[in-house]
Amino acid sequence: MQVIPVIPNNLHIRAMAEQVQVQIPRVKLGSHGFEVSKLGFGCMGLTGVYNSPVSEEAGIAIIKHAFNRGITFFDTSDVYGPHTNEILLGKALKQLPREKIQVATKFGIVGFDEKGVAVNGKPEYVRACCEESLERLGVDYIDLYYQHRIDKTVPIEETMGELKKLVEEGKVKYIGLSEASPNTIRRAHAVHPITALQMEWSLWTRDIEPEIVPLCRELSIGIVPYSPIGRGFFAGRGVTENLPSDTNMTNIERFSGENLENNKVLYLRVENLAKKHRCSPVQLALAWVLHQGDDVVPIPGEVLLIAESTAILPVNLGSLGDGRDGSEMMAQKKMILLLISADSVFRNHPVKDHTQVISWEYAEFMPSTTKVKNLDVNIESLKVKLTKEDLEELSDAVREEEVAGSRSYGSFEPSNWKYADTPLMPANPSA
Template identity: 55%
Template structure:
């Protein structure tokens, strides 16, 4: 277990987004609930979702059903607000106080819960002062509707400003062997402020789990639009996977276990949240907790995936504009 500002979560969490599609065909609620319950049975108590995942908020509804079969006091539920698709099909980021409250109350209703353990702003709305957004989130904490506040893909400046209004419990950001942007500024800041880091896509959107290597990318998968998974980039990146696979063999574990163990050994305040639709992958991922690495091991694994040799941008053209690096640049322009 690990503690973020008094919120105790399991050392490894579970990202629920994929249960409702995106990377694969969506699961039925019955099948999705079964995976969630299996994860809990293996010691995972931290589950991450969003009001944006799945058609018509399907992911929150599914997770709400699963939680009915679990002891609520032993589960840490994280969900998010702040992004939506407009009637015209455009992606919109919104962080007004009114929208914060509207989203929170809607999520509570879909999840059929009295409170949310960790409530994130999914993406930062730079047109609204973060102090205004945080002010409303603080009110929701005081009302008992949420226990803790988080930010996702926020810049260092935004995190610091938000933290001055109310403590930020955790920052969620993409972090994996081939995506290490946060090591420059986000990780040092979170260390300074005592903020936890929730690492989403800790297996490189499934790459180090064998996606596009051991199994093909489904036609419905958004990965078909990610540069690292296509054409010459993919062929070059396969060499990185092979290097990790060789090291995994030496450590008597699988490539995804090694990739997750590398993350788990970076800092004590990092909680990866790998997701999967397959129980066998779930068991495999949880096996990473038993992998022990020393400093030389960690250095060797890092060197096996040189950042300057990773081919292709980590984001698609669609998602790049919502990464924290872009948010940092945009905030400077707005100012």
């Protein structure tokens, strides 16, 4: 029987945790000195998109836990909530050292209707959004300010001109674009250097590789992939666990009907390769993105339950006491549970018939413990080392032509980077 001994005090517990933590490296986005953690954190899911929002207390705890683990790059947007996501991050920032954190937020999406996404890139709107985001975040400057989607009615030079003024005024440090076409990227970069391009990029979303990725390398623009684990698909969402009842993910073609059934084969292939690399499928999928280059900083933000989230742990409860008296023994049980990744337990300590079991419910004192654990699982992806041959094997396991369904919600398709060109500036602006 696998026995976890009682640890005498919390100091020893913390010491043990520090020994196993992954050191998150620092990398530079762009060529103008913007340094961030190699792994970022997408805050969107904290206020509910793929699932119900978490409580404010839990959201702040998750953000602080991410920072304590070495993540310093946090991504939000004025449209998340709307507005509530920036407010949540702002409250967390008040409890953290601002100078050690890189805040990325976005503007541009006005709303959604049956025609798609309404976008505004007019200079006066850019400035108004920036001022409002600064107030909600409670900061004096935004480290990285993105245009969230491209306004195809406004020349990109006009939008970039106002962003450049915000940089000159010190309200914005660096400028980014999201879902921009190659032509738009070049024209924007000519007005003011683009530091980062945020695009969807994962094992099953590879359309930026032929043209966008080489262009970014040519112009020294960093790439920030969103949904790097396929909106949770490679964590088992829709495969090893059902989609939650409160999700709108069934509006994404890849997660609906026959498409999802076809795509499950892709997950199973990654799952088999994950066994070879002694990690979970989600860790392998994220490691694939992390290995795409030093200038690639994924921002996983899918807040979800991974397949192993209800952990059956090989612990001899008798050695710890029953804990019903609220004793220190129970507190130690809780701390031990938080230190043990369900993935490593299942891989390295198979449960035997004679093993007593306990579940993660004992860790209820930590707000949103399951989501904290999932964050830790993502961070552990940095331990997975892949060779060139490994990357090719993974890429071959999830071929683009085999993926069934569009990558985004139907209403978002017209704002895809492939259609994100803008009008040319008038030859004579004063005319």
